[in-house]
Amino acid sequence: MSRFAYSAVALSFLAASPVAFAHYEGARPDSHAPISVMGDHTHSKGEWMLSYRYMGMGMSGAKSGSDSLSTDEAFGEIPGMGAMNTKALPYDMTMHMHMLGAMYAPTDNLTLMAMLPYSTNEMTTKTRMTMMGTTTQDEFDTETSGIGDASIGGLYKFYDENGYRLHLNLMLGLPTGSIEEEDYIPMAGQDLQLPYPMQLGSGSYEIRPGLTLNKQYDSWSWGAQVSAKIALDENDQDYKLGSRKYLTAWAAKPLSPWASVSLAAYKSWWTGIHGAAKDLTISPMMNPAADPDVKGGQRLEIGVGLNLLGKNGALKGHRLAMEYKAPVHESLHGPQMETDYTFTVGWQKAFGGK
Numbered sequence: 001m002s003r004f005a006y007s008a009v010a011l012s013f014l015a016a017s018p019v020a021f022a023h024y025e026g027a028r029p030d031s032h033a034p035i036s037v038m039g040d041h042t043h044s045k046g047e048w049m050l051s052y053r054y055m056g057m058g059m060s061g062a063k064s065g066s067d068s069l070s071t072d073e074a075f076g077e078i079p080g081m082g083a084m085n086t087k088a089l090p091y092d093m094t095m096h097m098h099m100l101g102a103m104y105a106p107t108d109n110l111t112l113m114a115m116l117p118y119s120t121n122e123m124t125t126k127t128r129m130t131m132m133g134t135t136t137q138d139e140f141d142t143e144t145s146g147i148g149d150a151s152i153g154g155l156y157k158f159y160d161e162n163g164y165r166l167h168l169n170l171m172l173g174l175p176t177g178s179i180e181e182e183d184y185i186p187m188a189g190q191d192l193q194l195p196y197p198m199q200l201g202s203g204s205y206e207i208r209p210g211l212t213l214n215k216q217y218d219s220w221s222w223g224a225q226v227s228a229k230i231a232l233d234e235n236d237q238d239y240k241l242g243s244r245k246y247l248t249a250w251a252a253k254p255l256s257p258w259a260s261v262s263l264a265a266y267k268s269w270w271t272g273i274h275g276a277a278k279d280l281t282i283s284p285m286m287n288p289a290a291d292p293d294v295k296g297g298q299r300l301e302i303g304v305g306l307n308l309l310g311k312n313g314a315l316k317g318h319r320l321a322m323e324y325k326a327p328v329h330e331s332l333h334g335p336q337m338e339t340d341y342t343f344t345v346g347w348q349k350a351f352g353g354k
Helices: 002-011 071-076
Strands: 047-065 067-069 087-104 110-131 134-147 151-161 164-173 182-185 190-193 206-216 221-231 244-256 259-270 297-309 318-352
Touching: 047 071, 067 071, 067 318, 071 087, 087 318, 134 182, 151 206, 164 221, 244 297, 259 318
Parallel strands: none
Antiparallel strands: 047 067, 047 087, 047 318, 087 110, 110 134, 110 151, 151 164, 164 206, 182 190, 206 221, 221 244, 244 259, 259 297, 297 318
16 A cells, blocks of 8 residues: 555646756745644744744544454543443543744755644543443543643755755754643542543653655656654653654645645554553553553555745745645554544745845
């Protein structure tokens, strides 16, 4: 499946003659990657860029391995706790993230970059209790919101010839997001620290390396990026997130001087959590969201995007972009919720420079 998806991205815009530019042209709508891709381009000396992104993500149901589970099957994989064999199953989650970004190029080869997110997480959890042959079911909602993990770093361009651009991504994730968020849990009758998916940050410093390649032809372009997030230290709750690896490939075709469409494939892998949160009193025997060992998995998503570039008047230089992504394959060390969709829309504006 993954080989087919990447081949589809590479072949989707081959109807045009592959005549390359001598130099990469930054004034095209497709000179930027789909808006979901971070750190995709560099700037010329003295140039600034400000950006804003909104990302919405929906998850629901349950999956273990590559198999979707019914509610009964998912509850069957949870051991349960206490005399009433109490179980809790996260079943619906929506995440909203607002990301502010800034880039500045002190030289033609080096672009500095900083990002600050603000996130809201909403989760619905189903409950099931059984006693003396009688089973009762209910559900409750929890919510968290606040600043997430900021990141700072830079992009270093070391090749820019024949329509190719190649640069190194090196970012440092900062533990600015809370990992001690609480909300009311009806079964406990009080506020408790929420499981890992509902926390706003990682609590750890992270190294985020990557490598990005862009290629332009006269009537289409493509790009690829490999990247990772690796926690450098254990956080104050005595755990650290597992490593996360990403491989992205995209192709784009201008429809006019101010609009382009894109098709992209996103492959990601992530491992379970190392350690366990010391203040998390929700038992993994009752709720899989509290189990650090069932957090790994992999996913392949296909994204369709649109990039718009203002050319005249007050809109000149402003970029507006959007992308919708949906999974075509997902395998989870579950039970975990399945990803339904990810939608990203963003604005970018560069100024200064040459």
